Amino acid sequence: MLKESLLNSFRSDVKNSSADSFPMYVNSFTNLWDYEFGSLDDLPHDVDGLVADSAIEYGLME
Secondary structure, three states, rough: HHHHHHHHHHHHHHHOOOOOOOOHHHHHHHHHHHHHHHOOOOOOHHHHHHHHHHHHOOOOOO
């Protein structure tokens, strides 16, 4: 239940975000997800893609 709630909240936030607020939503979500579940493993494909795109944009991964 908590996972679905976090995922739905993140999807809604990102959908309504601006270019300036998008990184803040990704950072907040990944920090909370990692805190609650111990890693970013098992993210749904769409959410994983958004997180990865953000990480690539900021040079955190290639």
